[in-house]
Amino acid sequence: MAESGEPETTVDKREKEEKEANSTTEEISFRSLGVTEVLCEACAALNWTTPTAIQRESLPIALKGKDIIGLAETGSGKTAAFALPILQALLDTPTRLFALVLTPTRELAFQISEQFEALGSGIGVKCAVIVGGVDIITQAMALAKKPHIVIATPGRLVDHLENTKGFSLRTLRYLVMDEADRILNMDFETEVDKILKVVPKERHTYLYSATMTRKVQKLQRASLHNPVKVEVSSKYQTVEKLQQSYIFIPSKYKDCYLVSILNELAGNSFMVFCGTCNNVQRTTILLRTLGLHAVPLHGKMPQPKRLGALNKFKTKSRSILVATDVASRGLDIPHVDVVVNFDIPTHSKDYIHRVGRTARAGRSGRSITFVTQYDVELYQRIEQLIGKQLALHPTVEEEVMALMERVTEAQRIARMEMQTAQEKKRERGEEKGAGPRSKKRKKEKIDTTEL
Template identity: 45%
Template sequence: MEPAKSFLDLGLHEWLIKQCEIVGLKKPTPVQEQCIPAILAGRDCIGCAKTGSGKTAAFSLPILQKLSEDPYGIFAVVLTPTRELAHQIHEQFRALGKPLGLRLSLIIGGMSLLDQGAELSHKPHVIIATPGRLADHIRSNTSFNMKKAKFLVMDEADRLLVSSFSADLGLILGILPEKRQTLMFSATMSETLEQVKSSAMSDPFIFRIESRIATVDELDQRYVLTPAAVKDAYLVNILQDFLEKHDRSLIMVFVKTCKLCQILTLALQDLGFNCNGLHSMMKQKERLAALARFKSHSIKILISTDVGSRGLDIPKVDLVVNHNVPTVSKDYIHRVGRTARANKPGLAISLVTQFDVRLVHAIEDLMGVKVAEYPFDEELVQASLNEVELAVRQAGIKLDEEDFDERRLINKRKDAILREWEAGEEEKPTQTLGNSSKTKRNKQLKR
């Protein structure tokens, strides 16, 4: 069978093809080529493809076409695990659906509940939401319902189908109609997705790139062996060396915790680097501002926790540095997927201590490739060691003075109280999710 050469071959309407051209989508990617016709034909769909392969357009285009044929609100509900990814999906829907006069509602934390409630009461065509915030609206809802929704989309589905989202997801699934199309997309096929495929969906169309290598060929993957005590000095010198050779490049640095993200951001700024942080303890407007500055090249380095590792489309990132090696190998794939996008080359460097060797081997086994050592002059580290250590120590002191840990504990207490409340709600007859109700969850997904 000849591959599709244009969006017209996929059965899309002319107005939508023209809009694709306007936003720069000239030729369908494999995931779009295979999934769009299946979704237009009314089938459930599971799409698993490498990051940067165009999965958002693979579900947004057929949804917009179906909406144009029978417009009403609320037509589609799109769930995603992070606020940043929700914003990105929102922007793509808005760009592609502009000729329709598309009504969108972005339902995420960090924004006004009242304003969001007013939006929902006006029946937007498409709701794009994180599960927690949408569940909050459902619990307090008096003015909207989703009983006529035609589509449920779960983007980064492997991340959504975990226990931390189960209560909120169960509440959402419980009020969606039985007759709907369920679309799940992810960069990796998890065991949970395999279970859903076999027990909770109605003869889904499945697209999965059969390749053991989970990253693109254009990605150069390297490691640097470093003693744990001087890892920050290694990071600083790798960044300095790379920027001297590629002064227009963008760099993402992934770290393990919010506090470390904040410390490294302050320390690097003190050392003269043009950078910002991105983590879940920042206010939403600060997170969006940091992303916007990074995308516009106003800053060159973005220090991020794993909140920035999934789905974000920043096409010009040239280097990804893993300050820590992820304990979950698939998290590594999502991190390094921020570079080498759209067939452009990219470099990923992981700082590996003596405690991380086992984790690196697990990543190599998952990908089916070996990570090579990055050539690096260690004498540079010795020359700057004291300066870097001082900057990091002063940043830590500043955070302590600002009661950063206390704010984190307050947020944890709030989360614990909410979980206790949800647990009480789940004990009622409306219970839909949890370890004892997997069958109910599967039935809901099958709807």
């Protein structure tokens, strides 16, 4: 170190800054933020040693009983940021139907429930997940047992509030809206309004969102009392350890390039994002026909199949998950190595969420975006949003085109399977119809919800 009175060298300054940074990191723990001992032990059991940025900023405020607006990018540890204060408050005043967490998707609801149960395992926390696609009577029985925490999608929760006898939210102390921007983008505004009318005015509210849209600002004014804004990331950005690239290709060769990428990077786990449920199903069949282990995940699958597909991918028994944007938010799958944007997202903000499925919690990852002649404007919007140009992913056209014959045959088989599945659905619908009118209604419904 420089002697007293002498200016510090650049090396001295750097050493000093590193020591200060290290000492700050050492001092910050869940315990130092005010989290009680039993919950600190639960965090340790989950291998959570150091709080993330959003947790460091929000936990002390939440533990003081303040309402919070939390803005942070996907994969930043938002769930623990609201779960720990709720569980700590529940320890002080044990009450049934203590907290409600609203989420945009079913998969995210189950994941949040798992985290609550893991963190609250030492204090006997009971959770109920209330989402569509699951038997409503079974859910009504779960609600009758008065769980401590209810995690729900807005539509199904409103169904229970209107139709399940004896169920109300009068005892609620905490309301959480997770991924609030996505909840509102999915046209749940009417349902959220209905829920806000029946929850107690005297409550704590946490609103967590990746982006602050006009709709979220309106929701904030309607539901929070003197909130504290916690913003970890002020601009749209992707993590540094994510290698982002693109491929510019003719639309008709997209399948060939996808198969080529999957072969080239074999041994990794992939999430392949498509724009529609139909294309997810078609792409999955095509990949399976070519011997690649793919599973689909989209909003029109029955809930048990959705959870089954997700579990197969999480347990690594399948290495490729083909999905719509239903899987782009909040899902924590630690081992995703590569994200492929097979269909470029229509909304550039969705790009951030999709590629956020990889390079999580300090790990590295890779994303590859397919850009066709029809996608140039959408691609330019993405580059403008993230403030950087993507690298061109190197490909050898001759090697890709060598796959053409096999891929064309797989496309033909996929089309036939899709057509057969659609015809079976139509037949089942017509069998269930009681008369000409109901047959017509059922047929129209099937035509619009194919696969």
